[in-house]
Amino acid sequence: MAAQVEHERKFALAEGQDLPDLSAVATVGPASEFRLVATYYDTPDFRLARARKVMRRRTGGNDDGWHLKLPGSAPDQRSELHAPVEYRRPPQQFRELVAHTLVGAPLVPVADLRTHRTERRLSGPDGTVLAVICTDRVDARAGSHRQRWREAEVELVHGDAAFLDRVTHALQAAGVALSDSPSKAGQALAPAMADAAATDDSAGRAVLAYVGVQVGVLQALESAVRLDGHDAVHRSRVATRRLRSALRTFADLFTAGSVTHLRNELRWHARLLGGARDSEVLRERLTAALAELPEPAGHAVVGRVTSALADAHAIAHARLVESMAGHRYEELQLGLEQLLVAPRLGSSAAEPAVRVMPPMLGGAVGRVRKLARRAASRPDDLTRWHEVRKAAKSVRYGAEALLGVLGGTAEEWRAHWEQVTEGFGAVQDCVVAAQVIEELASHTVVEGLPREPFDALLAHQDAARTDAMAQGRRALAAAMGLEPGPESFGP
Known part of the structure; x- marks a missing residue:
């Protein structure tokens, strides 16, 4: 099970809105396209989501596999752990790491997300990859709810927080606003979480x-x-x-x-x-x-x-x-x-x-x-x-x-x-x-x-x-x- 610290920032994109030219900030690489399919796991009453934790199995892209994301030391940071995609059920190690949040509740698939991603590398003068920027068109299903939206994401590779701030300023100057949702899972699950909180004596x-x-x-x-x-x-x-x-x-x-x-x-x-x-x-x-x-x-x-x-x-x-x-x-x-x-x-x-x-x-x-x-x-x-x-x-x-x-x-x-x-x-x-x-x-x-x-x-x-x-x-x-x-x- 591999682990890393993820440092990223999300932005909302309106329909038809594109990312601006970022050549003044970094060298922008060619586009690569991926189709990502992710299944998110949580308890029936969404204990992980409420604790800002994410567990998913995703195929497509450069990091097929199981991912467990835990809150980091800063709002833009999360600790991310990986496990092989071959598992059809949540890895037992993942469950043990969030056991204090689950408190014995079952883990079940709560949302499916299909994402069409366009990704580019942002590099420095010496060719070092500082970050990856992508635009995502997301089709989400959680319970009886379907949603579609577009968003952008900037994730640091070898860059620092100051570089992430420069990219953020360039995007905001072009009218690209920061996302109100901290994660795709959070946005997808919001309606289903409201359903789960409703009183039901059935x-x-x-x-x-x-x-x-x-x-x-x-x-x-x-x-x-x-x-x-x-x-x-x-x-x-x-x-x-x-x-x-x-x-x-x-x-x-x-x-x-x-x-x-x-x-x-x-x-x-x-x-x-x-x-x-x-x-x-x-x-x-x-x-x-x-x-x-x-x-x-x-x-x-x-x-x-x-x-x-x-x-x-x-x-x-x-x-x-x-x-x-x-x-x-x-x-x-x-x-x-x-x-x-x-x-x-x-x-x-x-x-x-x-x-x-x-x-x-x-x-x-x-x-x-x-x-x-x-x-x-x-x-x-x-x-x-x-x-x-x-x-x-x-x-x-x-x-x-x-x-x-x-x-x-x-x-x-x-x-x-x-x-x-x-x-x-x-x-x-x-x-x-x-x-x-x-x-x-x-x-x-x-x-x-x-x-x-x-x-x-x-x-x-x-x-x-x-x-x-x-x-x-x-x-x-x-x-x-x-x-x-x-x-x-x-x-």
Whole structure:
């Protein structure tokens, strides 16, 4: 990643207005023409633009690539960093450099600019290139807004501030005024920024705000997930689950079938995250259980068990990292960007969130009720209770999405359904742990290690599962007995 200090000044040009002869200031070189295509990235609420920071991917001209521009020490100066144009998404290094501005928000494409540029070099008596002057005809699109304008730009190469002032005076003397806009991005984004600041209580905005938070988590944690940083896989997995749940629970806010593929791809990524995360949980769970076993039986197998679990985690994490380097993962992330900037919303998305979203959440509660009745008819079938848990997660995350709509009411729902998912989640952890313990036992006994520690671990998991099941069922009864609950709200 290369860096440089950019020192430039912009001027407004009226239609048909040309630059004056600058031969009295410098030797003016021949014209070169370029067609530049740039995509600008920001958060949905334009945090970079408000902080006078610019991130873009541009092709054409002499500096194809990604550019990150940060405010400099003077109004005309900016620090500019470059990254290769081959990246289809914002480079992770760029995101990290502006993380304190993003505060976890997602980066998405917010504007496209097509520029026809005519460029000339301004040289001194000895041939040194002091600056580059260009005229630009810009065609910009940001959201639903289109703009066209002309401008001129003078950027220092080897010249100094005094030379830039001389060029400025020559231009102003010929009637070329300084631009009111500090950057092309600022001018292009102004109408879209006004739209974003407008009050909107629609269901579409509410669900996209929730989705945006989760996309921001996935983007912010990418590097940490690849490096197996503390809690990074877990937080990314939860964000992926929240995304899937929101797109299912509130599917009617989108046009029919428009988010189906994205939900399927999120499920694929969640499975890979789950492989790495489940091995983490299992290692922590069994390590703690082993520590409670009496000596010497417990310590006789600790090394064998912990080694096997560490190996399983390493393999699962390697598979996750490999998938994140592939085309499918890149397409998933690009699809999430487009979901935020060009969502295919249905007619109900324009309705007030407080009116249309609670009944949708009520539908998710209805699915839990149906699955709970099915599970209760065969209470020893743990697979059925696992299905209840997954459906309850959708309700929990759906209630989260309504926090900005219903406030304390939604928080009450969320807290109750969190107890449900935590209880049944502990059941599932015990089931998985027991399966792994049996597998390890079958191998280690052959190797001559005692069976007793494994039997003790199985008994521990069985007792924990019984307690967790009772907790989960109590929490489920409490959550479904809420009055009022999501099903009570409607048009």
